[in-house]
Amino acid sequence: MCNHLETSKKFIEEITHQAYPLIELQFIQLFAEENDWFVEDLLSKLQNEFRSLITCEKTMVFPSILKVFNKEKSEDGSAPNVMEMMNITRNKESKMTLLIEELKTYLIMNAQVFQYNELKYLVQLFEQMFVPLKLKWNKMIDQRSESCACFKLYTLNTINQNQL
Amino acid sequence: MNLSLHSCLSCQVKHGSVFDALTNDELRGLDGHKSCACFKKGQYVFTEHGMPMALYCVHAGKIKITRTGLDGKEQIVRLAKPGDILGYRAIVSNERYQCSAVALEDASICIIDKQYFFSAMEINSKFAFEMLKKIGQDLRTAEAQIVSLSQKNIRERMAEAILFLKATYGFETDQQTLNVRFSREEIADFAGTSTESAIRLLSEFSHDGLISREGKSIKVLNLPKLIKTANLIE
Numbered sequence: 001m002c003n004h005l006e007t008s009k010k011f012i013e014e015i016t017h018q019a020y021p022l023i024e025l026q027f028i029q030l031f032a033e034e035n036d037w038f039v040e041d042l043l044s045k046l047q048n049e050f051r052s053l054i055t056c057e058k059t060m061v062f063p064s065i066l067k068v069f070n071k072e073k074s075e076d077g078s079a080p081n082v083m084e085m086m087n088i089t090r091n092k093e094s095k096m097t098l099l100i101e102e103l104k105t106y107l108i109m110n111a112q113v114f115q116y117n118e119l120k121y122l123v124q125l126f127e128q129m130f131v132p133l134k135l136k137w138n139k140m141i142d143q144r145s146e147s148c149a150c151f152k153l154y155t156l157n158t159i160n161q162n163q164l
Numbered sequence: 165m166n167l168s169l170h171s172c173l174s175c176q177v178k179h180g181s182v183f184d185a186l187t188n189d190e191l192r193g194l195d196g197h198k199s200c201a202c203f204k205k206g207q208y209v210f211t212e213h214g215m216p217m218a219l220y221c222v223h224a225g226k227i228k229i230t231r232t233g234l235d236g237k238e239q240i241v242r243l244a245k246p247g248d249i250l251g252y253r254a255i256v257s258n259e260r261y262q263c264s265a266v267a268l269e270d271a272s273i274c275i276i277d278k279q280y281f282f283s284a285m286e287i288n289s290k291f292a293f294e295m296l297k298k299i300g301q302d303l304r305t306a307e308a309q310i311v312s313l314s315q316k317n318i319r320e321r322m323a324e325a326i327l328f329l330k331a332t333y334g335f336e337t338d339q340q341t342l343n344v345r346f347s348r349e350e351i352a353d354f355a356g357t358s359t360e361s362a363i364r365l366l367s368e369f370s371h372d373g374l375i376s377r378e379g380k381s382i383k384v385l386n387l388p389k390l391i392k393t394a395n396l397i398e
Contacts, residue, residue: 052356084331
């Protein structure tokens with residue numbers, strides 16, 4: 001068992017038990033309000049992307065990372081391709097960042113007309129909680145992939161499998 | 165930008181354009197309220213965020229209407245050809261230009277005084293109706309683009325979900341079949357969409373030769389195309 005297992009567990013818990021529920025709750029709050037079609041459309045895209053990210057991370061990414069640190073393998077000896085997963089995750093995060101930027105532009109352009117407090121809070125949650133947390137998490141995985149023996153072993157296994 | 169004057173009365177490109185609704189007298193009047201300019205390839209006709217001063221009608225050449233995206237890249241919104249008018253949305257709504265217009269090739273454009281354009285709409289209801297029709301058509305196109313863009317997002321997420329499955333569970337020995345079986349409901353959750361949309365998308369992907377399905381098993385037939393569909397940033 002790798003000594004980074006506990007750090008990862010803590011990270012995952014913070015992401016899944018604090019950040020994600022707060023953002024999900026804010027989506028519910030926002031959809032209960034009457035928004036104009038442009039905001040509604042952006043919010044719906046963002047929420048779909050967000051829910052997809054949550055499901056993929058909870059079902060595939062996080063268990064795979066824990067497996068790596070736990071030095072586990074599936075019954076057939078195969079190992080998940082963690083770096084590929086992280087690449088797709090980052091892609092999803094980039095798309096969400098673009099949607100947040102669009103919401104921010106909307107807020108700036110309409111600042112004098114309405115308050116949009118709930119919308120501002122959602123943007124804040126993403127910018128001040130979600131993005132920094134995911135940056136730290138991604139950085140930790142990047143560092144582990146370069147220096148941790150578990151990751152190196154797994155990456156090597158994955159490459160070997162792909163070459164078969 | 166070179167200047168030369170084309171007479172609206174004898175203009176051939178006006179046929180099929182909104183100006184077809186003007187009477188001969190009004191067309192003669194229009195001649196007195198416009199100037200004509202030649203734009204070299206790459207030259208701006210008007211720029212994003214500028215104040216609209218006039219209505220533009222393409223006499224010759226092609227114009228691209230562009231908008232700067234969030235990433236700072238230029239996005240082509242639409243193309244304009246002879247007979248098409250430009251800049252009317254900003255004039256009618258009295259807002260700054262949301263787009264830029266750039267000559268794709270050497271072009272000749274008539275620049276119509278906006279006050280004359282407004283008075284022509286007030287006087288000639290047929291012309292005003294043609295303008296309404298034009299704005300309605302633009303709205304229809306914009307709505308179609310919104311739908312197509314949202315479909316694109318769902319396609320991207322579905323492709324990502326399949327790539328996630330591939331990265332997590334890998335392939336079976338044939339190096340094509342995903343080493344996992346999920347129900348369509350579960351795949352819909354991964355893609356952040358409804359089960360109905362997931363079923364339709366999986367059928368579309370099969371039809372496009374990206375994957376094939378047998379029961380719950382998914383075979384990836386064209387991995388590079390699937391990666392492209394997911395719009396993965398390298």
